[in-house]
Amino acid sequence: MxxxxxxxxxxxxxxxxxxxxxxxxxxxxxxxxxxxxxxxxxxxxxxxxxxxxxxxxxxxxxxxxxxxxxxxxxxxxxxxxxxxxxxxxxxxxxxxxxxxxxxxxxxxxxxxxxxxxxxxxxxxxxxxxxxxxxxxxxxxxxxxxxxxxxxxxxxxxxxxxxxxxxxxxxxxxxxxxxxxxxxxxxxxxxxxxxxxxxxxxxxxxxxHKIEKREAAIDWTQTADTIVRRIRAFNPFPGAATLLAGESLKVWAATVSDAALPAGTVYGSIVAVTPESIAVAAMDSIVNITQVQRPGGKRLAVADFLRGCDVQPGMVFENAPDVPQAR
Missing domain, CATH: 3.40.50.170 (Formyl transferase, N-terminal domain)
Structure with a gap:
């Protein structure tokens, strides 16, 4: 035709x-x-x-x-x-x-x-x-x-x-x-x-059209919701969060079967291993497995940890240049 x-x-x-x-x-x-x-x-x-x-x-x-x-x-x-x-x-x-x-x-x-x-x-x-x-x-x-x-x-x-x-x-x-x-x-x-x-x-x-403002990870949401949004916003606009004043993109994560400790602050890091960074969400734990620093490459957590000191007790926050998605 x-x-x-x-x-x-x-x-x-x-x-x-x-x-x-x-x-x-x-x-x-x-x-x-x-x-x-x-x-x-x-x-x-x-x-x-x-x-x-x-x-x-x-x-x-x-x-x-x-x-x-x-x-x-x-x-x-x-x-x-x-x-x-x-x-x-x-x-x-x-x-x-x-x-x-x-x-x-x-x-x-x-x-x-x-x-x-x-x-x-x-x-x-x-x-x-x-x-x-x-x-x-x-x-x-x-x-x-x-x-x-x-x-x-x-x-x-x-x-x-x-x-x-x-x-x-x-x-x-x-x-x-x-x-x-x-x-x-x-x-x-x-x-x-x-x-x-x-x-x-x-x-x-x-x-509806994807907006960049939707990129912000809201750690008060359920772990399942957060992980779905990370997958949905890969490759655009990329899920974003803030750690120690630095904006990070989170490209891959899974929901953990581990129980969330009582009284844990949303967004707080509860464990760090070479495989993942475990972060508290509303009802469970999100295991971050791939991240990216500004201007850098996507890195597996093991490689990311070699250049960034991440410890339990630190807290992920909303990136200031990305309005919180509710």
Missing amino acids: RIIFAGTPEFAQVALAQLQAAGHEIVLVLTQPDRPAGRGMKLQASPVKQHALAHGIPVAQPRSLRLDGKYPDEAAAAQALLQAAQADVMVVVAYGLILPQWVLDLPRRGCLNIHASLLPRWRGAAPIHRAIEAGDTHTGVAIMQMDAGLDTGAMLLVESLPIAPTDTTGSLHDRLADLGGKMVVQALAQLDTLVPVPQPSEGISYA
């Missing part, structure tokens, strides 16, 4: 590559404008744009597709490109812009979306993070026929995937991205026979 592809991050790039490998013709790519990134804050092309340029695919980066919006000239230019592409279908994956009705109506076979959740649970921007944070045991991918709502369209294909107790957003992202690419190729191959299924009206939840 002739496909217009709209997407921005690595999750979308994986699907774009699989569509190409399946033999589809990508006639136009829409992606977000280049953003400052890295220590030098230089403008950086999205993973989707980098892939498109490497494969000679035309790219458009409008800041809006609304003809009556803030950037009408950019939207009008994009409209001309989309009309000229004469696409059979548009595939949308984590694009970052709302598609107005004129875009939804343009492709002959409509617009398909790859969404990384079992809809209608976790509609919205951050379904992978929120599924881990909530303690879900399963997630998945839905191929959806897009409509004007936020992830409300009828579903063409749905496939479930287990969430392992050790999964981070990073590890789960990679599995879901690969699954999503395979499923959209399958959906296009079966488009004439697939029957759209409306989403259930029960079980709707929204995966």
Whole structure:
């Protein structure tokens, strides 16, 4: 098929590559404008744009597709490109812009979306993070026929995937991205026979965008909640805490089976071993196993302790530059 592809991050790039490998013709790519990134804050092309340029695919980066919006000239230019592409279908994956009705109506076979959740649970921007944070045991991918709502369209294909107790957003992202690419190729191959299924009206939840302020570890929460949030915020924004005036990122931790001593202060270190730093939470103990100092690398606790004197009785506090997440 002739496909217009709209997407921005690595999750979308994986699907774009699989569509190409399946033999589809990508006639136009829409992606977000280049953003400052890295220590030098230089403008950086999205993973989707980098892939498109490497494969000679035309790219458009409008800041809006609304003809009556803030950037009408950019939207009008994009409209001309989309009309000229004469696409059979548009595939949308984590694009970052709302598609107005004129875009939804343009492709002959409509617009398909790859969404990384079992809809209608976790509609919205951050379904992978929120599924881990909530303690879900399963997630998945839905191929959806897009409509004007936020992830409300009828579903063409749905496939479930287990969430392992050790999964981070990073590890789960990679599995879901690969699954999503395979499923959209399958959906296009079966488009004439697939029957759209409306989403259930029960079980709707929204995966709101991840904010940096959510990074702060709240040691008054349960140990299970803290560990889930550490996993959910790996690799972004990274769970943060403060020890002896130094902000630390906590990248890996487990819940301990050990009993919490009576009267223990939340956030206090109850034990230190080469394998972990045991920290008191509301109901149990969190064993921190991987940390990172500012400007440093991620380190296993044994390596971290060689350069940092950590003793029982010290207390982890909220990082001052990261508001407490409640």
